[in-house]
Each structure stands twice: as C-alpha cells, then as structure tokens.
Amino acid sequence: MARRTAGVVCQPAVEQQLFGIVTYLVPMLLSLTVHEYCHARVAYWLGDDTASSQGRLTLNPLAHADPIGTFLMPIVAQLAGGLPLIGWARPVPVSPHRFTRNVSMHTGMALTAVAGPLSNLILMFLSVVGLRILAESTDLQFYELLGLDAEHKQPVHVAAHLLLIMSFMNAGLCIFNLIPFPPLDGSRLLPPSLQRLVAPLQSFSYLLLMGIIWFAGGIIRIPVAYLLIGAFGIVGLPNEWLWGMVHG
Numbered sequence: 124m125a126r127r128t129a130g131v132v133c134q135p136a137v138e139q140q141l142f143g144i145v146t147y148l149v150p151m152l153l154s155l156t157v158h159e160y161c162h163a164r165v166a167y168w169l170g171d172d173t174a175s176s177q178g179r180l181t182l183n184p185l186a187h188a189d190p191i192g193t194f195l196m197p198i199v200a201q202l203a204g205g206l207p208l209i210g211w212a213r214p215v216p217v218s219p220h221r222f223t224r225n226v227s228m229h230t231g232m233a234l235t236a237v238a239g240p241l242s243n244l245i246l247m248f249l250s251v252v253g254l255r256i257l258a259e260s261t262d263l264q265f266y267e268l269l270g271l272d273a274e275h276k277q278p279v280h281v282a283a284h285l286l287l288i289m290s291f292m293n294a295g296l297c298i299f300n301l302i303p304f305p306p307l308d309g310s311r312l313l314p315p316s317l318q319r320l321v322a323p324l325q326s327f328s329y330l331l332l333m334g335i336i337w338f339a340g341g342i343i344r345i346p347v348a349y350l351l352i353g354a355f356g357i358v359g360l361p362n363e364w365l366w367g368m369v370h371g
Contacts, residue, residue: 144201146281150289151197152184154246154296155212159187161242162215166235170223174215187212214306229315236311240297247293248354253286255358265361294350298343304331344368 160182163174178186188194192211222231258265261279268283303309303317305325310318324331335343348368355362 140202144198146285146288147197147201148194150285150292151210152188152193154243154289154293155193155210156182156184156187157242157246158239158296158300159212159215161238162217162235165238166215166217166222166231169226169231169234171218171221171231171235173218173221177216179215187215189213232311236308239308240300243293243297243300244350247290247297247350248357250286250289250293251351251354251358251360254283254290255360257283257286258360290351290354291347294347294354295343297350298346302332302335302343304328304335307332 159179163180166173167175167180174180189212192213197210217232217235219228219232222228226234254268257279258268261268263279268280269287270280300307301309301312303313304321306328310321313321345368348365351368352362352365355365
C-alpha cells in the first residue's frame, strides 16, 4: 500500500516537471531560432551569404539548435528548480569581408549583431499582445487566465502560460545579449578599440557569463522588468505585479 501511495503522490510531481520542461523548451527553441535567423538574414542583406550557404538562413529550429545549450542546459535548469542558466544556439557564421562596400565591416557586424536582440524585443511585445488578445477572448480575469493549478490547466491557460514565458524569456534574452562581452551581441556594438580590449575575454567567456548571471542577475532583472512593464502597459494589461522584479 505504501508503494502505491508513493506512486500516486509522485506521478503528479513528475507530470508537473515534464510540463515545466516542455513549456520552457518550446519558447526557448522558438526564441533562439528567430534570434539566429535574424543574424543570418541581416548578414545576407548586407552581402554575406556564409550563413545561407551553410543552411542557417532558415527558421528550421534544428538548423540552429545546440544539443547542450538549447536542450541540456535548460532541462537541467528546470530539474534543479529554475536555476539561473541561460540557453544558447549555435552561433551564425558571419564573414564581414563579404559585406557590401556600402557599409564598413564594423558597421556591418554591428547591424548583424543587433538584429538578434531586436528580434527578441519584437517577440516579447508580440507575446504580450497575444496575452491581451487571449484575455479579450475569454470571460476570465487576467490573473485567472494565468492560473495553472489542477482546476485551471485548460488549453487557454496553457496558451497564456506559454505566452507569458515567451514574454519574460525574450525580454531576458534581449537585455542579456546586449551585455558588451564576447561572444554576446553587445560586444559587436562597441567601438573597435574597446572590442580589441575585451577580445581576450572570449577564452573564458562561459565562466564569465555564468558569473554575471549569478552575481549580477539582480541588476539585469531591472531593465528586463522595465521592458515588460512598458509592454504590458502599452497593450493595457495589468503591470503592477511586475514592479516586484524591480524592487525585489
């Protein structure tokens, strides 16, 4: 009887964990795919077909996914109770010497780099718009729509949950990728002299970035919160609950 009781107790917990993993991986895969595609698209517009020739000018997630960064690390983060681990995709190859002569290599790299965070900013706003449309199409209050307890795990609640994760995730990816350390996109926006200064950090970038997440996560959370507060306010959704991210 004890084993049967344990099985009954554990099954919902396992199902909840799987639900959390799936509803985290799906937005992550979509967000990273669009991010890398936009890098490839802007580089192609500027005359560099390197990514295109390697099959990276596509919205096929498998073309951009990294087994560790796109799948393993987010799964580990979820299993560990939401550790502050960031996912990543395979970087899009860019050959700046192939850019059109209308732009310098530095300007071309900056335009290509900023396309990624900009795509995340757009995805964040579209996700918030989707939440507003979903809220308008139901008789539920906004906070009821976000409920995911046993009584409220209906398709509309799952859709709202996914859109909420998409909005938070893309706000985070936008801000995080603008940090001016290689290999993040923000390093490509620095003047050439500063790029040369931070270039040696590339060798231990992973440890550096994990340190930033762990020790400066509270600072990063503030601009992320303001992005979300602004987006929720623009579309007319309640945003007072988001102020806790700023003050917490």
